[in-house]
Amino acid sequence: MTDITKLTLAETLNGLKNKQFSATELTKAYIESMEANRDLNAYVLETPDYALKQAENSDKHYADGTNRDLEGIPLGIKDLFCTKDIRSTACSHILDGFVPQYESTVTSHLFNDGAVCLGKLNMDEFAMGGSNETSFYGPVVNPWQRERRLVPGGSSGGSAAAVAANICVAATGTDTGGSIRQPAAFCGVTGIKPTYGRCSRYGIMAFASSLDQAGPIAKDVRDCAILLKSMAGYDAKDSTSVNKEVPDFVAALGQSVRGLKVGVPAEYRPEGLSNEIASYWDKGIEILRQAGAEIINISLPHTKYALPTYYIIAPAEASSNLARYDGLRYGLRINGDHLDNMYINSRTEGFGKEVKRRIMIGTYVLSAGYYDAYYLKAQKVRRLIQNDFINAFKQCDVILTPTSPTAAFPIGDKSMQENPINMWLNDVFTVSVSLAGLPAMSLPIGLSKDGLPLGLQLIGKVFDEETIFKAANVLEQEAKFERLK
Numbered sequence: 001m002t003d004i005t006k007l008t009l010a011e012t013l014n015g016l017k018n019k020q021f022s023a024t025e026l027t028k029a030y031i032e033s034m035e036a037n038r039d040l041n042a043y044v045l046e047t048p049d050y051a052l053k054q055a056e057n058s059d060k061h062y063a064d065g066t067n068r069d070l071e072g073i074p075l076g077i078k079d080l081f082c083t084k085d086i087r088s089t090a091c092s093h094i095l096d097g098f099v100p101q102y103e104s105t106v107t108s109h110l111f112n113d114g115a116v117c118l119g120k121l122n123m124d125e126f127a128m129g130g131s132n133e134t135s136f137y138g139p140v141v142n143p144w145q146r147e148r149r150l151v152p153g154g155s156s157g158g159s160a161a162a163v164a165a166n167i168c169v170a171a172t173g174t175d176t177g178g179s180i181r182q183p184a185a186f187c188g189v190t191g192i193k194p195t196y197g198r199c200s201r202y203g204i205m206a207f208a209s210s211l212d213q214a215g216p217i218a219k220d221v222r223d224c225a226i227l228l229k230s231m232a233g234y235d236a237k238d239s240t241s242v243n244k245e246v247p248d249f250v251a252a253l254g255q256s257v258r259g260l261k262v263g264v265p266a267e268y269r270p271e272g273l274s275n276e277i278a279s280y281w282d283k284g285i286e287i288l289r290q291a292g293a294e295i296i297n298i299s300l301p302h303t304k305y306a307l308p309t310y311y312i313i314a315p316a317e318a319s320s321n322l323a324r325y326d327g328l329r330y331g332l333r334i335n336g337d338h339l340d341n342m343y344i345n346s347r348t349e350g351f352g353k354e355v356k357r358r359i360m361i362g363t364y365v366l367s368a369g370y371y372d373a374y375y376l377k378a379q380k381v382r383r384l385i386q387n388d389f390i391n392a393f394k395q396c397d398v399i400l401t402p403t404s405p406t407a408a409f410p411i412g413d414k415s416m417q418e419n420p421i422n423m424w425l426n427d428v429f430t431v432s433v434s435l436a437g438l439p440a441m442s443l444p445i446g447l448s449k450d451g452l453p454l455g456l457q458l459i460g461k462v463f464d465e466e467t468i469f470k471a472a473n474v475l476e477q478e479a480k481f482e483r484l485k
Helices: 009-017 023-036 048-062 105-112 157-164 181-186 220-230 274-291 301-324 339-350 355-365 371-392 415-420 420-427 431-436 466-477
Strands: 043-046 075-080 116-121 170-175 189-195 213-218 261-265 294-298 399-401 440-447 452-461
Touching: 009 023, 009 048, 009 220, 023 043, 023 048, 023 075, 023 116, 043 157, 048 075, 075 157, 105 189, 105 220, 116 157, 157 170, 157 181, 157 213, 170 189, 170 440, 181 189, 181 440, 181 452, 189 220, 189 466, 213 220, 220 440, 220 466, 261 274, 274 294, 274 399, 274 440, 274 452, 274 466, 301 355, 301 371, 301 420, 301 431, 355 371, 371 431, 399 466, 440 466, 452 466
Parallel strands: 075 116, 075 170, 261 294, 261 399
Antiparallel strands: 043 116, 170 213, 189 213, 189 440, 399 452, 440 452
């Protein structure tokens, strides 16, 4: 029998429904795969006993014909999602031993649809990072060319690596400035950041509240469509959740793109963009043109301000959100001579370097005398970036760009470690989408000359994920990218 861990989510569901294997057999196969791939450090907590109990329950549902949409599908859950009675730490020392007594809305949806929890996946601490090197539990290794010890991207690096290495069928991720799309590109898998408000943020540990959005990382476009249908939906517990019907994303797959207008922004070909990435972008454009789409040259003039704008707004929101971690109520506590000392000691010991850096930047831009000079100006530029997309979408239906300016780089790369701005530049093609609250997907288009995956990004109109899925399906079919086996 084919190794069942190599099947896509759609293929796995068919196998379960046709009784080719049971949910328990499937879960055991994934548990064995997890154990064999611990060198990747993709999981920070494995929950095999819990997973097998859920799988047994799924087998009962299949036996009596009451199986749900994701019945028996083993998933990995990013450690940013609170999972009831399962340790959830955002991969930070400051949340050592924290076990939530409630479930995030997104994971509730997945488990209510029959999904199985294999464990919690590694990530950059509090989702702050682009390489999965800021995790308290150490870096994740990209499963492509393991001997080179490359980063999987971040912050959802554990999610992308686990899907690529076949140690979960699919995974949850979160995207604040590219944290689903960039790791998906680095690991040769598919990931979508839905429209801001499409998925509930309740029970997801906050980084930047006006940007954070949950989404799926999976083996292909169809799997993302299946998973997003389950994850999405209105939630009264989240004031940023939008009360809008969730469409059947799978139904968009296979639809023709004839007549579809695809925007190609001039600003996404900056000086120094590698010829390799540019040629794959051209390949994607040609695939859509051959399928009958109309290619439109568009302009997003404020793109050059997206990174500085993001790195004012996101740290400002982070400094506010992370004020709650004080050692008093939960997680790590380092005692001191008095209360202030306890706060200082706990936060000094509990937070890593990148989180401290962003808290300091955020506190600075929100402080008296600098709030108007930095934060308010950044919000005005954010509106200009959003307006660029609104104007562009008057001319086109979807926008095609590269996902990342580079392929995966080595863990500990000195140019990234010594200058954090170099790391932040990896988000140059993704942050503007997040600032505008738009949906965007990354899917693999081919391999670099070094044999590493490269991704393309499709950006859609607000709440128009269906057009993204339609175009992505065409790209995927023609690109014929071969996943890691």
